Every structure is written in structure tokens, then in C-alpha cells.
Amino acid sequence: MPTITIDGKELTVEKGKTIIQAADEAGIDIPRYCYHPGLSIVGQCRICLVEVEKMPKLQVACYTPVMDGMVVHTQSERARKGRKDVLEFLLVNHPIDCPVCDQAGECFLQDYYMKFGLYDSKMLEDKNKKSKAVPIGKHIVLDSERCILCTRCIRFCDEVSKTNELGIFHRGDHAELLPYPGKTVDNPYSVNVVDICPVGALTEKDFRFRTRVWYLDETNSVCTGCSTGCNIEVHTNKKREYKNEGRRVTRLKPRFNKDVNEYWICDEGRYSFTYVDAADRLGVVMKRVKGELQESTWAEVMPEVLTALQSAKENNKRIAVLGSPKMTNEDLFALKKFASQTLGVSQMPVTVLPKEKPFSDDFLIREDKNPNTKGAGYLGYDTDHKATRKLLDDCASGGVELLIIFHHDLEAGFETELVKSALSGAKTVVFVGSNANTTSARATYILPSCTYVEKEGTFTNFAGRVQKINRAIEPLGDSLPEWTIIRNLSRKIGKALAYFEAEDVFKDLTKNTAAFSGMSYSAIGDGGLVAEENGKLKQGDAKAAAQKTETATA
Amino acid sequence: MSKNGKILTPLIENDCNLLENYKKFKGYEAAKKALKMSQDEVIEEVQKSNLRGLGGAGFPTGRKWAFIPKNSQKPVYLVINCDESEPGTFKDKYIVSSATHVLIEGIIIASYAIGAHTCYIYIRGEYVEPARRIEAAIKEAYDAGILGKKVLGTDFNLDVYVHRGAGAYICGEETALLNSLEGKKGWPRMKPPFPAIEGLFRCPTIVNNVETIAYVPPIIQNGPKWFADMGTERSGGMRFYGISGNVNKPGIYELPVGTPLREMIYEHAGGIPGGKALKCVVPGGVSAPPLRPDEIDVPMDPDALAKIGTMIGSAGIIVMDEDTNLVEMLMASIRFYHHESCAQCTPCREGTGWLDKILQRMLSGGARERDIDDLYEIGDSIFGNTICPLGDSAGMVAKGYIDKFRGEFEAYLSKSIAAKSANSPELKKAS
Ligand SMILES: Cc1cc2nc3c(=O)[nH]c(=O)nc-3n(C[C@H](O)[C@H](O)[C@H](O)COP(=O)(O)O)c2cc1C
Ligand code: SF4
Ligand code: SF4
Numbered sequence: 001m002p003t004i005t006i007d008g009k010e011l012t013v014e015k016g017k018t019i020i021q022a023a024d025e026a027g028i029d030i031p032r033y034c035y036h037p038g039l040s041i042v043g044q045c046r047i048c049l050v051e052v053e054k055m056p057k058l059q060v061a062c063y064t065p066v067m068d069g070m071v072v073h074t075q076s077e078r079a080r081k082g083r084k085d086v087l088e089f090l091l092v093n094h095p096i097d098c099p100v101c102d103q104a105g106e107c108f109l110q111d112y113y114m115k116f117g118l119y120d121s122k123m124l125e126d127k128n129k130k131s132k133a134v135p136i137g138k139h140i141v142l143d144s145e146r147c148i149l150c151t152r153c154i155r156f157c158d159e160v161s162k163t164n165e166l167g168i169f170h171r172g173d174h175a176e177l178l179p180y181p182g183k184t185v186d187n188p189y190s191v192n193v194v195d196i197c198p199v200g201a202l203t204e205k206d207f208r209f210r211t212r213v214w215y216l217d218e219t220n221s222v223c224t225g226c227s228t229g230c231n232i233e234v235h236t237n238k239k240r241e242y243k244n245e246g247r248r249v250t251r252l253k254p255r256f257n258k259d260v261n262e263y264w265i266c267d268e269g270r271y272s273f274t275y276v277d278a279a280d281r282l283g284v285v286m287k288r289v290k291g292e293l294q295e296s297t298w299a300e301v302m303p304e305v306l307t308a309l310q311s312a313k314e315n316n317k318r319i320a321v322l323g324s325p326k327m328t329n330e331d332l333f334a335l336k337k338f339a340s341q342t343l344g345v346s347q348m349p350v351t352v353l354p355k356e357k358p359f360s361d362d363f364l365i366r367e368d369k370n371p372n373t374k375g376a377g378y379l380g381y382d383t384d385h386k387a388t389r390k391l392l393d394d395c396a397s398g399g400v401e402l403l404i405i406f407h408h409d410l411e412a413g414f415e416t417e418l419v420k421s422a423l424s425g426a427k428t429v430v431f432v433g434s435n436a437n438t439t440s441a442r443a444t445y446i447l448p449s450c451t452y453v454e455k456e457g458t459f460t461n462f463a464g465r466v467q468k469i470n471r472a473i474e475p476l477g478d479s480l481p482e483w484t485i486i487r488n489l490s491r492k493i494g495k496a497l498a499y500f501e502a503e504d505v506f507k508d509l510t511k512n513t514a515a516f517s518g519m520s521y522s523a524i525g526d527g528g529l530v531a532e533e534n535g536k537l538k539q540g541d542a543k544a545a546a547q548k549t550e551t552a553t554a
Numbered sequence: 555m556s557k558n559g560k561i562l563t564p565l566i567e568n569d570c571n572l573l574e575n576y577k578k579f580k581g582y583e584a585a586k587k588a589l590k591m592s593q594d595e596v597i598e599e600v601q602k603s604n605l606r607g608l609g610g611a612g613f614p615t616g617r618k619w620a621f622i623p624k625n626s627q628k629p630v631y632l633v634i635n636c637d638e639s640e641p642g643t644f645k646d647k648y649i650v651s652s653a654t655h656v657l658i659e660g661i662i663i664a665s666y667a668i669g670a671h672t673c674y675i676y677i678r679g680e681y682v683e684p685a686r687r688i689e690a691a692i693k694e695a696y697d698a699g700i701l702g703k704k705v706l707g708t709d710f711n712l713d714v715y716v717h718r719g720a721g722a723y724i725c726g727e728e729t730a731l732l733n734s735l736e737g738k739k740g741w742p743r744m745k746p747p748f749p750a751i752e753g754l755f756r757c758p759t760i761v762n763n764v765e766t767i768a769y770v771p772p773i774i775q776n777g778p779k780w781f782a783d784m785g786t787e788r789s790g791g792m793r794f795y796g797i798s799g800n801v802n803k804p805g806i807y808e809l810p811v812g813t814p815l816r817e818m819i820y821e822h823a824g825g826i827p828g829g830k831a832l833k834c835v836v837p838g839g840v841s842a843p844p845l846r847p848d849e850i851d852v853p854m855d856p857d858a859l860a861k862i863g864t865m866i867g868s869a870g871i872i873v874m875d876e877d878t879n880l881v882e883m884l885m886a887s888i889r890f891y892h893h894e895s896c897a898q899c900t901p902c903r904e905g906t907g908w909l910d911k912i913l914q915r916m917l918s919g920g921a922r923e924r925d926i927d928d929l930y931e932i933g934d935s936i937f938g939n940t941i942c943p944l945g946d947s948a949g950m951v952a953k954g955y956i957d958k959f960r961g962e963f964e965a966y967l968s969k970s971i972a973a974k975s976a977n978s979p980e981l982k983k984a985s
Pocket of ligand 1: 635
């Protein structure tokens with residue numbers, strides 16, 4: 001492996017890497033616009049110019065491969081002048097409209113100007129006019145005057161989404177990024193181009209003019225849009241809440257995970273958070289009075305639910321539970337434990353397949369639109385759709401006294417007739433969920449639960465990777481995490497579950513479920529850990545887990 | 555070789571786009587000879603002849619051919635660069651209009667040497683008639699068994715295609731040309747990889763200028779020493795010089811490498827009309843930095859010109875007399891780069907436009923004190939920091955005119971500023 005020196009720091013670098021990659025690994029910051037680690041390297045923007053000893057010209061750090069003995073200076077006078085000149089060129093025709101630009105605060109032009117530009121403008125000429133505020137897709141708006149022609153977006157559409165919608169038209173300083181005639185950027189991953197656009201040329205319709213980015217808080221999380229479990233950041237605006245228009249999550253951004261989604265997320269997942277504050281969101285406890293659902297309180301409803309459970313148990317009537325793959329591992333484990341210990345329910349289905357096969361592809365988007373089907377399987381739930389049908393059949397034939405349903409909208413997967421007779425077949429139907437649907441509308445009690453941005457926990461993605469979600473905002477109204485609702489029930493009936501935090505549930509879970517053994521929140525960290533059927537962590541992961549636990553406790 | 559010592563000129567004068575005429579000049583004898591030699595022997599002959607690329611960069615041709623990997627598993631391509639778009643350059647047009655058969659013969663020899671069985675001739679879009687003439691000559695060659703299967707009765711197969719460009723100067727840059735041939739945008743590629751390793755369709759490829767390849771048959775025919783001896787120490791033979799601008803006899807002249815520039819202007823091109831004084835001369839197409847009258851004793855040799863900070867390029871000589879406004883001349887050159895910059899890299903894309911705007915403003919009465927320094931600085935910031943030499947040229951040219959003719963630029967500036975203040979006293983008061 002070649003050894004090189006960057007700014008006096010000696011580094012041993014894998015052969016074939018380029019200077020910028022070596023610098024990134026060593027934490028040496030070299031500016032970049034066109035370079036993006038998830039895309040091919042083109043060396044076009046020239047902002048990464050560095051001085052390499054024995055080479056007469058400045059070199060672009062992004063493209064120049066490391067060679068043994070290479071000595072690189074990123075801060076020499078020549079290198080700094082080279083980059084400053086490039087920045088000045090980039091601003092020659094730039095409208096400098098930062099005060100009205102949504103990118104302000106996360107713009108590479110602003111950042112680099114403040115870092116190493118800081119020149120007095122010698123530009124006296126008129127700037128070129130180009131297209132502004134062009135909607136180039138369902139979610140995206142283009143401002144060509146702000147575009148620095150780095151081609152990141154083009155390469156994304158060519159190389160990642162492979163949909164080839166964008167190109168650069170014309171020559172010289174009249175060149176303009178535009179969709180090809182007749183095309184719009186509406187591929188399933190389109191908004192990633194907004195994320196990677198280093199400037200304010202591509203903005204997201206949903207986010208435009210909503211807030212200034214410096215008011216946003218970021219929380220690491222995992223997308224719940226499908227079973228891939230793409231890593232995301234949840235951006236929330238707590239500092240200027242009046243700006244939110246009733247929406248507490250401002251936007252989702254992809255978060256790098258080399259084993260899951262790399263740098264990307266799909267559009268469907270990006271906008272999947274809207275249910276958090278949707279009109280159908282359940283924020284109050286409800287109960288049915290004289291045929292009508294009415295607002296109630298935990299204090300009133302919990303004893304009634306307990307009584308119903310108690311009487312079903314005492315009269316040896318059947319209690320049935322339908323879990324959900326939208327619940328976290330913690331929720332599912334607590335439910336499983338409570339149901340088997342106290343309710344005598346050991347078989348629980350979780351799956352309701354939609355009537356029509358949802359869209360999926362061979363990149364990130366999976367057919368299973370639930371974040372935790374795999375976890376449910378590991379935790380002993382029956383993930384077969386047929387098991388749910390059987391449960392509904394039993395209810396319809398009057399075999400079930402009390403039915404607890406988590407989240408599901410049964411009509412999404414079953415015939416309305418069956419759903420109706422199943423729900424009227426059970427004497428009491430308890431619905432636990434975050435959003436109202438045709439099933440909750442027929443329930444006896446509605447117990448509101450938190451959404452994934454309001455709680456802690458873990459999901460197990462399709463490949464068995466256990467990943468952590470974190471609370472970004474406070475639970476809405478009366479809503480509680482599902483495991484808390486179950487714990488509260490357990491305190492009054494049967495054996496109390498001694499959980500105070502989601503992590504307590506997880507600790508119990510890892511001790512009692514082979515697939516998760518050896519895991520901890522600190523070991524899962526930001527990247528996740530792979531669970532395996534046989535209960536052994538993958539070798540690499542086990543080592544990493546041990547190390548992470550060590551550093552976390554150190 | 556004809557009696558007046560010229561090599562390709564007699565072919566052009568005798569319409570060697572027709573096979574029967576070319577036959578009279580021992581047409582295709584060199585190819586037959588080469589096809590009997592080994593590939594390496596052919597490359598060696600070309601190397602020994604000191605033939606250097608005549609498209610602009612002046613790279614030794616034989617050495618370039620030797621870069622093609624031996625026993626490549628991928629096909630090898632030969633690409634002929636007939637994009638000829640550098641202002642001041644118009645030599646290739648004559649060759650392909652009136653001597654295509656010598657080009658075809660050169661293509662056969664070069665393809666054989668590098669192991670190519672497919673050759674593309676990339677011709678600039680505006681050369682409509684020449685393209686038609688090439689096509690006709692190629693057809694003649696196919697019909698005569700000179701191209702296609704079993705070239706000249708040997709086991710060697712070779713197909714030649716003509717591809718017409720769409721009118722972009724940058725497509726003369728060899729990697730932009732390859733992208734354009736592949737149907738992509740004509741943007742130069744980052745190097746390495748060099749085309750000889752990864753060129754057209756990511757296969758080993760040699761790109762050569764029309765004229766370079768046209769000299770290959772005579773070299774094989776007459777031997778490398780004959781050719782080398784005509785030129786200078788490291789650059790063999792003759793080449794075409796295109797002379798334009800303020801001269802009595804503009805045109806193309808085939809003369810030995812190393813002919814002094816003064817001789818070109820005052821003897822071959824017949825001097826400057828009206829006996830006017832020379833002000834400035836560009837020796838190798840607009841991309842070559844200009845020379846002053848006291849520098850024209852330089853021999854037209856790549857190394858000699860490089861030594862005085864300019865280049866032989868495509869040997870397109872542009873002569874400017876004492877009446878020329880060099881601010882206008884610089885503007886015209888820069889405007890060309892501005893128009894033709896492919897927009898790929900920042901310094902060239904933005905810098906050429908910026909230079910152009912400053913020059914336009916200067917020429918329309920809006921000059922300001924710092925303009926000359928700004929032009930120089932902008933040129934300097936482009937130079938050396940771009941992907942391809944187009945940006946370098948723009949930078950070099952801006953700097954070159956100011957370096958060599960600063961006095962004239964300053965005089966223009968003060969005159970213009972004085973006129974402006976005279977015309978607008980309020981402005982003068984305000985500033
Ligand atoms: C902007 C630019 C334009 C060029 N245009 C031409 C051209 O029109 N014809 C040409 O033969 N070479 C042109 N070249 C040079 C080619 O890149 C290449 O060096 C040449 O075709 C190689 O052939 P040679 O070795 O036979 O000269 C150009 C180079 C640049 C940078
Ligand atoms: S729109 Fe953004 S990402 Fe696309 S080329 Fe312009 S600056 Fe780059
Ligand atoms: S130097 Fe100019 S022409 Fe060459 S690649 Fe860069 S932008 Fe294109």
C-alpha cells in the first residue's frame with residue numbers, strides 16, 4: 001500500500017484511492033463540488049486543486065490517484081490561490097441571492113467563500129440570465145442561475161437511478177443544466193438530486209420557503225417506508241414552531257450507511273413521515289358509547305379494558321391478538337411476553353398483505369412496506385398473511401371474545417364482509433395505533449400510540465439488520481409507545497413488566513431471543529448490527545459490537 | 555517526391571481524390587510494402603522519420619503508436635482527426651478535398667501497424683463538400699479492393715467510416731472527439747487513461763491528424779532518413795503552413811520544418827500589402843501566443859517556438875500589420891474560446907466569458923483603469939487549471955498579448971478613458 005504525505009501527515013492508503021479519498025479518511029478537509037463518494041469521478045469543478053510535489057501543475061485531488069512517496073500540500077499558497085480563483089469563477093455568473101435561497105446555511109458556495117474566498121469582487125460585468133424557478137419534476141424546482149454545473153445530479157440520474165433525465169445544454173457560460181426535452185425528473189429516487197446539489201440550484205418543493213435550515217434539529221432514525229430500513233435524519237423545527245404549519249417534522253434526509261442505503265433514500269420513504277401529523281392521527285384515548293366513539297382518558301379506559309380482559313380470562317373465553325410489523329422489536333417483545341404470560345395467547349399473526357402488489361425494485365424499494373416484519377419473525381410471531389385470515393375467520397364465527405389489533409387497516413388486505421363480521425363477532429375490539437382507519441372506526445376502544453419519530457426502539461430490516469430509532473419530537477396528545485401501553489396493562493393484571501425505558505425492554509429481549517443475543521443499544525450505534533436466526537452475530541459484527549460496547553462504556 | 559522538392563503538394567495539384575491520378579504517383583505502393591513488413595518494423599520506420607503529430611500537440615507519431623498494448627483482447631481503433639476548427643488553420647481541407655487517396659493509404663499503413671481493422675474519419679460538420687469527396691474516394695478504394703476484406707490482396711481487413719461532426723471546435727480535442735464519436739456530448743475526458751490504452755468504446759485507440767497520416771506513405775516509400783533529414787533535429791520532414799491575415803499571398807505552403815518565420819511571411823507569402831509594417835504574428839493558430847516583429851527570425855520548429863513561449867500548433871500563421879487593433883484581435887480570439895468552451899470545467903467556462911465581457915466593454919468605450927491587470931490575472935487563473943488545453947490556450951493568449959504588447963493596451967486604455975471623461979463631465983465629477 002502506498003504511503004503518502006498530506007500536509008505533513010504521513011498516511012498509508014489503499015492503492016487506487018485518490019488524494020481526496022485519502023484525505024477524507026485522514027480527516028483532512030479538501031473542498032469539493034463535483035466529487036461525491038457515491039458517484040463516478042469527473043474532475044470538472046476544479047475546487048479541489050492541491051499542490052503535489054514534482055508535478056508542475058496543480059492537481060485535482062478528486063481524480064489524482066495516490067502514488068507511493070507522493071507529497072501533497074493542500075494549504076500551500078499556490079493551492080489556496082488555485083481554489084480561491086475557482087471559487088471566484090464560480091461566482092462570476094452566480095446571482096448571489098442567498099437571502100432568498102433555501103440552500104443558505106447548507107450551501108457549499110457560502111461555506112467555502114467564508115472559509116477561503118473572502119476576496120473583494122472585481123466583477124463589473126452584467127451576469128448571464130438563465131431559467132429560474134423551473135419545476136423539473138413533481139418534487140423539484142431548478143434555478144439555473146444558481147447551478148454551478150457540477151453534474152452531480154446528472155450522474156445520479158445516469159448512475160444511481162439509471163433514468164437519464166438530465167443533461168447540460170449549450171456551451172461556455174451559457175451552458176445550462178436542464179431535463180432532456182420531454183423528460184421530467186420523476187424517478188422513484190428523484191429528490192436525492194436535491195440532497196447532493198451542493199448549491200441552491202435544486203430545491204425541494206415541499207421544503208422551499210418552509211424554514212431556515214439553521215433552525216432545524218437533526219435526529220438519527222430509520223425510514224419506516226419499507227423493510228429496507230434506509231438510514232435517515234429526521235429534521236424538526238422546534239425553534240420556530242409557528243413556521244411548521246401544523247407539521248412537526250420538517251423533512252427527512254438520507255443518512256449514509258454503507259450496508260443499507262449508502263447515500264440515498266427513495267421519494268416514497270422521504271415523504272412517508274406525513275402520517276405523523278396527518279388529519280387521521282390518533283392523539284386521544286377513545287371508547288364507544290351507545291354505538292359512537294367518544295373521547296375519553298387513559299384513567300377511564302384502562303380499567304375498562306382490564307375488566308374486559310379479566311372477564312374473558314375468568315370465563316375461559318378466547319382472547320386474540322393481531323400484532324403489527326410496524327411495531328418496534330421492543331413493542332413486539334413486550335406484547336409477546338405479556339400475551340403469553342398473562343393472556344395465555346401464544347400464537348400471534350402480524351401480517352396483512354395489501355390486495356395489490358406494491359411497487360418494488362432491485363435497488364432500495366421493497367415490496368414489504370413494513371419496517372419490522374423480520375423482527376416479528378425473530379420474536380416468534382406468525383408472519384404469514386394466512387394466519388391473520390384464520391384469526392379473522394375465528395372471530396367471525398364467534399370464537400373470540402376479545403380482540404386486540406395493532407395498527408392494521410384490515411380492509412386493506414381482506415374483504416370488507418369478512419372484516420365486518422370478524423369485528424362484530426368479537427365482543428370487545430381494542431385498537432392500538434397511531435392513525436385512524438376503517439378498523440379503528442369499528443373498535444370498542446382506541447388506545448393511541450406514538451409514531452416512530454416520537455419514541456425509542458429498534459427495527460430489524462429485511463436482511464436482519466437491527467437499527468435504532470430515536471425520539472425526535474414529543475408524543476402527540478395521549479399517545480404512548482406500544483410497549484408502555486402493554487407495560488401499563490401488565491401492572492394491573494398478571495405479572496408486571498418492569499420496564500421504564502425502551503432500552504430495558506431491549507435488554508430483556510436480547511437475553512430471551514437467540515437472534516438478538518449479545519446486542520445492546522450502544523453496540524447497535526448509528527450503523528446497526530445484523531441479527532441471525534441461529535443467534536450468532538456475524539463475526540465482523542460481533543467484534544465491532546464488543547468494541548463499540550467497550551468505547552461506549554469507557 | 556516531385557522536382558520542386560514538395561511531397562504532398564503535387565498530389566493535391568493533380569486531384570488525387572481520383573484513384574487513377576494517384577496511381578501515377580506510385581499510389582498504394584507504400585501500403586503494399588508496409589503490409590509485407592512486420593508491424594513493429596513499420597512503427598520503427600515512422601519513429602526514425604521524426605514525424606511529429608501535425609494536429610497541434612506535436613507528439614512523436616511512432617512513439618504514440620507504440621503505446622498500443624500488444625496482443626490486446628479488445629479491438630484497436632484508428633481515428634483520423636479532420637475537425638480542423640482552429641482559426642487560422644485550413645490545411646487538412648486541401649488534403650481531403652484533393653488527396654484523399656494518400657490519406658487512405660496512410661490509414662492502411664497506420665492501421666496495420668497498430669493492429670486496427672476499423673478506422674473512423676471524424677470531419678467537421680461545416681466541411682460538407684470535403685466529406686462528400688472523402689466518401690467518393692473511399693468508395694473507389696473499396697471497389698478497387700484497396701479497402702474492406704483482403705486489403706490489396708493480403709490477409710489484412712480494414713473498414714473506413716466517415717463521421718461528420720456537428721460544429722464544435724472542442725470536438726477536435728481527441729478525447730472530446732472520441733466521446734462525440736460514441737454519440738455522447740463532446741466533452742474532453744480526464745486523462746489518464748490515455749486513448750492508446752482506453753479510447754474509443756474504451757478500447758485502445760490512436761487519434762492522428764489528417765496531415766500526419768498523409769505523410770506516412772512517402773515515409774515508408776522513401777525511408778525514414780529521407781524524411782528526417784528534411785526537417786530539424788527532432789522534427790522531421792515538411793509540413794503545411796497556412797498563412798492568412800495581412801499578406802499578399804495567403805494560402806497553404808508545404809515547406810520544411812524549421813523554415814524561418816520571416817521567410818514564410820516575406821518570401822513565400824509575398825510580404826505585407828502596401829509595404830506596411832508588421833505589428834504582430836501568431837505562429838500556430840489563434841491558440842499560439844503572439845510574437846513581436848523582433849521575434850520572427852525563429853525557425854518554424856516545435857522546440858524553437860516552445861523556447862520563446864509560443865507553439866507551432868497547427869502551423870496556421872496569422873499576420874497582422876501596423877493598423878491592427880490588438881485589443882480587437884484579443885477580443886476576437888477570446889470570443890472564440892468563450893463560444894467554444896465546452897463548459898465542463900469552471901475556470902474555462904466562466905473565465906473565457908468573463909474575459910470576453912471585459913474586452914467587449916473596453917471596446918465599447920467603457921474601459922476602466924484596472925482592466926488590463928484583470929485580463930492578465932483572469933488569464934493566469936485559467937491557465938494550468940483546466941481539463942483540456944482549450945482553457946490553457948485562452949489563458950495563454952490573454953496573457954500573451956498583454957505580455958508582448960502591454961504598451962499598446964495601455965495606450966488604448968488611456969485614450970478610451972480620456973474620451974469617456976471628456977464626454978461625460980458629470981460622471982467624472984461623481985467618480
Ligand atoms: C481544443 C483543441 C482542438 C483541437 N483541434 C484539433 C483539430 O481540429 N485537428 C487535429 O488534428 N487536432 C486537433 N487537436 C489536437 C488533438 O487533440 C490531438 O492532439 C491530435 O489530433 C493528435 O494527432 P496528431 O498527433 O497527429 O497531431 C485539438 C486539440 C485541442 C485541445
Ligand atoms: S443543479 Fe446542482 S447538482 Fe445539478 S449540476 Fe447544478 S449545481 Fe450540480
Ligand atoms: S478547458 Fe474548457 S474546453 Fe477544455 S474541458 Fe475545460 S471547459 Fe471544456
